[in-house]
Amino acid sequence: MRGLMADPYDPQAIEQRWQQRWLEEGTYEVDNDDPRPPLYVLCMYPYPSGPAHMGHVRNYTFGDLIVRHRTMQGYGVLSPIGFDSFGLPAENAAIKTNVHPRQFTDERIGELTASLRGIGAAYDWRREVRSHDPHYMRWTQTIFLRFLEAGLAYRSNAPVNWCPGCHTVLANEQVLADGTCERSGDVVTRRDLEQWFFKITDYADELLADLDQLDWPERVKVMQRNWIGRSEGAEFDLPIEGHDGRSLRVFTTRPDTSFGMTYCVLAPEHPLALEITSPERRAEVERFIEAVGMTSDIDRLSSEGPLDKRGVFTGASAVNPFNGQPVPIYLADYVLGTYGTGAIMAVPAQDQRDWDFATAYDLPIVRTVQPPGGWDGEAYTGDGPAINSEWLDGLGVVEAKAKAIDWLEEQGIGKRKVNYRLRDWLLSRQRFWGCPIPVVHCPDDGVVPVPESDLPVLAPDDVEFTPSGESPLRQHQGFLQVTCPKCGGPAERETDTMDTFVDSSWYFLRFTDPANEGAPFSKEAVERWMPVDQYIGGIEHAILHLMYARFFLKALGDVGLAPTSVREPFRRLFTQGMIRMGGSKMSKSKGNLVAPSHYLETVGADALRLFHLFVGPPADDVDWTDQTEEIIEGCARFLKRVWRLATEPEKVAADPQAVDRAAHRLIARVSGEYERWSYNTAVAGVMEFTNLLSKEGVTDFAVDTMLLVMAPMAPHLTAELWERRHGGHIHEQRWPEADPAMLTITSTTMVVQVNGKVRDRIDVDPAVDGPEAERLALASAKVQELLHGRPPQKVIVRPPKLVNVVV
């Protein structure tokens, strides 16, 4: 029988055949009433930029391994895929080549779909969603309207981030720390515009608290905690001298240091800034405000530059309510208008920024926390007893804070207050290729939602794609001019579209119930599958997508669309490493892409998958180097060897017991390594096993075991070999379990050390007891030689692994 199978390994033929079968037979389709225990495994759905790149291959290989492994373990695994198909590249292509973004996008989806199938990834294709599909848009818009109704979506005139390259506003999350656009790299400028926001700040506390229950990489959680930036403190009012009844409200995290306040600072954009300025200071203050307004955010945020040019005295004073002392009011660019109250009390003795400013402007410094002995620094921010603080003296920071806040509340001039760095999510974009915001602006009725029966609002096809800073929809009279759904009078449609992060904030919910025509999804479907048991994607989404999606699920629950029993979308998250080349991320824009298609045509998909699994820990970055090609060749070589062992083994095991025992050890090893994402060592384990089979000969059980444990890694090759050997699908086989009786070993090597150095190795029975192990060790000729007849000082015995003789 074996002789008949002896044809060479032909990856292309095998891969094509099996991919077609998985698709036609719906092998990985799973229904919502599937009797198997449910498990939801999801890779972040891709932006369709054309054929898959190496990053995709890596991501979807990990996902596919889990899907196939868990399916073999008996789970009914939900493994959907879709496309994040709105976005700027399609629109930019339209501007350049005049191809409609839909056509452009659909073509790219076709290419990406083909390459996802080409790597052998298993999906329930019936559940595919596309952000730009009207059936999906309808529900994106419905969700928006529900949020609007609930007050979670609102319109506001605000200083916003404007990207001149993308011709649109951006969310704070899309502006990098250096003030540039994360997408185009252009320097982002500030503009005051009327924009749409989601009230994510309402969920700041819950978003922060719920992080604790997530099985996510710690660094992602840390990034989200930093981004939310919760800080506890107090707000209170300071009367402004000479401005009857006017007061200044400040936020501080250190109310305990209030007696040390020696001046106040307003942000230059603070509404009171000009009002309180004394006539003789007016000209200078106006000049300062104008200068700051012209400074780019980059310069303003940098701590560079002479401090004495970064602030100005207003001529006004406020009264410190703690001690009744007047303090001068300054403006300074280091105080932000958008955080807290836009005004601070300055306590230079306990805040280094205030210290620096006070020194530059010759303002007094009064310590109110006693620094430790020998302190020779400037501002002291640590703990210590309060001093120079009347009724707070002697208290530690924590107690003094509490007492100061109690006092403010008793006096009715202040209160406990929590502030967040997190801002509301700016979701409107002045672009065409996104989901239209479904409202109408009526001169009489204001913002009127489009009735749900009229959804989806679809953009017309005949628009001019010229970047103007306004959505191209604004120029399209047929789209723009409507009658008000409320009063029937003439009105204008909203022409802004939604940030594509809106689409990706709920797609994983639609996957649970993709054909639902009456709702975005049913609560039953969501309750069955959610939360996602394993989410897999890139670290670059640590804040943006992963924060927005968390917010969405909570908000969807609160507006009654999603069940309130599920508050977090992704139970476990894995962030895989990125592919780098020459030190930088491999990407289309950097022009350093290595196309996977080349490898599919040469070594085949299984070999490429195996490479990604083998090259290193999945969480680590991969450097694409001159050596990479050779490692891929090595993986292909290994698969050929597997093929030969299964089709034309050179010898049959002389000691089948020993080989079968090794097979059981392999099962135990690989099973454990799959659980803990140690795919590189799992591949190494199988390689070791094939080395053993080549040397010792095969048994049927050993070959079957090898194929079964490899089935999630190299699905095509193993499927083909299994069918030839047994008929049927390998991926429908039960995941093998190691027989504990076969895991016991009959002999093991015990290491004998003298003073911690290995001096001898002795084969022993694994069940050897301590005294016997010690006897054997001391009887060793090598040990005797080194002891020179002296008695050992001490003998550490750890049977059956090791004996250490100390002299």
Added chain:
RNA sequence: GCCCGAGUGGCGGAAUGGCAGACGCGGAGGCCUCAAAAGCCUCUACUCGAAAGGGUGUGUGGGUUCGAGUCCCACCUCGGGCACCA
């Protein structure tokens, strides 16, 4: 500046406090072949030695321990995140 993470052969990387370098790549030698490709076998951390055998070795310096790549302290380098958030 602050917070994470990581430093192991020529390279990618393995090692519940117990044989450092599994597995693979590359390299050297050999078998097969008229020759090559493919495949197979052996060796491959550094160092002394002809060999047997010895010494050294996981970024640096200390410490804990019978025993440290692994735990603790300090430092260096690289990568990532945050950075006037009061």
